[in-house]
Amino acid sequence: MLPVVVVHGGAGHIPKERAEKSMEGVCSAVRAGYAVLKRGGSSMDAVVEAVTQLENNPAFNAGCGSVLNVKGEVEMDAIVMDGKTLGSGAVSAVRNIANPVCLARLVMDKTSHTCLTAEGASKFARSMGVAEVPMESLITEYARMRWRKNLAADAKPVECQMGKMGTVGAVAVDSEGNVACATSTGGMLNKMEGRVGDTPCIGSGGYADNQMGAVSTTGHGEAIMKVTLARLILFHMEQGHSPEAASDLGLAYMKSRVEALGGVVTVDPQGHWAARFSSKQMSWAAAQKDMLHYGLYGGEHFTQSIDEPL
């Protein structure tokens, strides 16, 4: 069963013309994460590698391709968590860096803190020698077009929030049975400046504990925080539920309690895994025993050899 890595490319509604890019993106990211595990790398190395690839892919709402805030700027959130030590690192409202997930890992590895925000996070990035990139290099034409559309007087930004381009995340278990998670996002379209979503909040955007498993979430951040979705799912696993059943219970509670949809990827330390969502779609991929699994719509589950092209 071990090792295993599972990634998501965001819950929501993905327009047809973007679906293929999204599927290709999650499959190539999961392959990269799996290659790390096969080389004997840790689950933390694997989730950071997979999420870095997704951040670099303009098809997703993380890193390059992030949605824009109300001022037309990119502010990003990310988290990592290590199930062996319960160590975690996060950044919120961070600007001008290509890979917030790597900065989140530096917060975990190099500071005594769990989360750094905004200017302080940027200063820390500089002190660590992380390259600053112009904001323009993170903004795609598509993100700019959606931002403009949502400024119109008759726009319904809340309805357009979910999907189109997704938050990204990964969970993994390495050969030693250590679990880890990573999540990264540009947040919600046309969000207020300084808005911090669920992604960098421990227990909401992700959680990892070797005694239960690991979860990375996506969906409406304010709702995810209300139910601390990642930790809620792990609570259900603690009670004996499988990753699939626990994920469904968590998502169902969020739907009934706060009327919100979302998606998650979940693993347990034995290598059982799930990619579940209550939204219309979520691009996801998993790699285990040299097989690639992937899907986009509810109930969809394609399987092929990991080396076979899509």
Ligand SMILES: NC(=O)C[C@H](N)C(=O)O
């Ligand atoms: N699409 C998403 O997953 C957005 C993210 N959860 C946020 O609220 O920042």
